[in-house]
Amino acid sequence: MRWLDWYGDGSTIVVDIGLACCALEFEAATGLVPAVPGAAATVDATRLAAGGRVVVVVSGTVTDRLAPAVAAIVDAAGSYGGQRPTVVSFGACASSGGPYWDSYAVTKGVEQLVEVDVFVPGCPPPPEALAAVLDDISGRVAS
């Protein structure tokens, strides 16, 4: 898990919960941030600016074994910024269990654990989809 200052200004701190292949697309999306110093840099929660928001991105397969840890991270993220974080379910596995929905060990979507704000389809979704969703959440016009 990492905290990234997506736009380099503390306005949007992205908490990356990368659990399987979709995490590679998350990684690729960090290459699409605006070319300003500090964008997509790994930071700690103190970098969050006043009025900024925390966005938790769950990318990859959530297993029942890991589910409590995922819920705990979302809870913890809410203690910064004073409001519940925006939760993005990135990819089929995070949204519904994806190709593994029938497995005894796989959680059938992160919505069973926490409230989700945006579901991004794809297996995996393209990195541009994550960049656009974050632009939308942070009130920037999607490019």
Next chain:
Amino acid sequence: MTGHGSIVLIEQNCTSCMICARECPSWCITIDSHTETVVDQPAGARARTENVLDRFAIDWSLCMFCGICVDECPFDALEWATPQALPARTLTALTHEIPDLSAH
């Protein structure tokens, strides 16, 4: 070149044969159909029925964009399209029905 952002249904080609739904590894295609008796048959011909499609839906929250449905459809009723299946605020909004899946 057509991208692999979403899949469109060419409704008039679909015979409700269910092959795509059965071959889909994610089980994310839902099909409902009923049979109707063909009326304008020549005199003396044995009665025939045909399938009529009532519902065709793809759940984009489950789809792995593998294209098996497109390859397996014997009637060319499914095609790749470039526009990306878009994110949604609810899981149910990611299930697209015939009007959403028809080519624009």
